[in-house]
Amino acid sequence: xxxxxxxxxxxxxxxxxxxxxxxxxxxxxxxxxxxxxxxxxxxxxxxxxxxxxxxxxxxxxxxxxxxxxxxxxxxxxxxxxxxxxxxxxxxxxxxxxxxxxxxxxxxxxxxxxxxxxxxxxxxxxxxxxxxxxxxxxxxxxxxxxxxxxxxxxxxxxxxxxxxxxxxxxxxxxxxxxxxxxxxxxxxxxxxxxxxxxxxxxxxxxxxxxxxxxxxxxxxxxxxxxxxxxxxxxxxxxxxxxxxxxxxxxxxxxxxxxxxxxxxxx
Amino acid sequence: xxxxxxxxxxxxxxxxxxxxxxxxxxxxxxxxxxxxxxxxxxxxxxxxxxxxxxxxxxxxxxxxxxxxxxxxxxxxxxxxxxxxxxxxxxxxxxxxxxxxxxxxx
Numbered sequence: 001x002x003x004x005x006x007x008x009x010x011x012x013x014x015x016x017x018x019x020x021x022x023x024x025x026x027x028x029x030x031x032x033x034x035x036x037x038x039x040x041x042x043x044x045x046x047x048x049x050x051x052x053x054x055x056x057x058x059x060x061x062x063x064x065x066x067x068x069x070x071x072x073x074x075x076x077x078x079x080x081x082x083x084x085x086x087x088x089x090x091x092x093x094x095x096x097x098x099x100x101x102x103x104x105x106x107x108x109x110x111x112x113x114x115x116x117x118x119x120x121x122x123x124x125x126x127x128x129x130x131x132x133x134x135x136x137x138x139x140x141x142x143x144x145x146x147x148x149x150x151x152x153x154x155x156x157x158x159x160x161x162x163x164x165x166x167x168x169x170x171x172x173x174x175x176x177x178x179x180x181x182x183x184x185x186x187x188x189x190x191x192x193x194x195x196x197x198x199x200x201x202x203x204x205x206x207x208x209x210x211x212x213x214x215x216x217x218x219x220x221x222x223x224x225x226x227x228x229x230x231x232x233x234x235x236x237x238x239x240x241x242x243x244x245x246x247x248x249x250x251x252x253x254x255x256x257x258x259x260x261x262x263x264x265x
Numbered sequence: 266x267x268x269x270x271x272x273x274x275x276x277x278x279x280x281x282x283x284x285x286x287x288x289x290x291x292x293x294x295x296x297x298x299x300x301x302x303x304x305x306x307x308x309x310x311x312x313x314x315x316x317x318x319x320x321x322x323x324x325x326x327x328x329x330x331x332x333x334x335x336x337x338x339x340x341x342x343x344x345x346x347x348x349x350x351x352x353x354x355x356x357x358x359x360x361x362x363x364x365x366x367x368x369x370x
Binding site for chain 2: 001002005006009010019021022026027029064065066089091092093262263
């Protein structure tokens with residue numbers, strides 16, 4: 001079973017491994033793919049069926065944790081009276097979150113490196129084939145030579161709240177369609193590089209193409225990044241990635257020292 | 266687990282037995298989430314980590330005992346709670362539970 005798990009992980013496919021970690025059948029395993037097909041057994045068909053159902057829900061939510069069952073899949077407290085408890089560790093692997101970076105510039109290479117450290121699958125997109133090369137962005141999982149619109153039309157629907165879009169061109173003819181495409185997705189983070197002045201000009205151009213809804217424009221993080229005083233591409237990359245984390249966790253991103261309470265919640 | 270694959274491949278290709286320790290539960294402050302994993306081979310070589318370095322040494326001992334057949338696959342708890350007080354704790358004060366087993370599946 002490990003060989004199959006290894007292959008699924010290498011192929012970055014979603015998978016769940018359930019292991020009995022306490023109770024009857026300790027060590028027994030069930031490997032479940034996103035289509036609900038299971039390999040192995042926890043010792044009883046009904047237990048396998050119930051756990052598969054729960055495992056798929058956990059996979060959807062991207063969570064891993066322990067659940068308790070009876071040896072025949074019992075879940076309600078009254079059914080569990082007088083039965084031994086099976087503790088199952090449900091471990092899920094969702095595909096890595098995506099980061100799409102528009103613009104093949106120096107900041108892109110630095111951001112791509114930091115994003116890889118954080119576990120993103122990185123796509124770099126630029127229409128200029130001289131700049132959008134694998135050699136310039138060896139850290140990227142893919143380099144796409146394209147205008148933004150076709151990429152969004154083809155794959156924009158794969159982006160979810162876990163995913164990030166960073167638009168690093170300052171070029172309005174690339175920026176505007178990239179922002180339009182980004183706003184049409186469910187991406188959790190949309191960062192757009194440029195000064196406040198650049199952004200207000202960009203907003204004018206977006207208005208010209210009909211993008212005026214405040215709740216849409218509110219999604220744009222521009223100027224991009226946390227206020228760390230970053231200057232270099234590398235520092236800017238850290239400030240952008242730090243902002244992505246803070247937006248996801250809903251924090252105001254002050255220094256840990258200046259807060260109170262436990263540092264993990 | 267993903268980051269352990271290459272080391273495990275290498276060890277298994279050399280015919281070396283491997284144990285895997287996975288974080289299955291944390292309470293309070295804990296440095297790594299459930300699913301964080303570490304692999305230990307029968308020679309005591311290590312890949313990955315399950316905490317910020319607080320419990321790795323103890324995990325190696327547990328894993329070697331399990332590989333040697335001196336202990337069964339089981340949950341091992343580190344940290345402090347009312348009924349369990351292990352010698353090795355987390356400096357952050359949390360409790361971490363690991364499931365350690367041979368990679369023989």
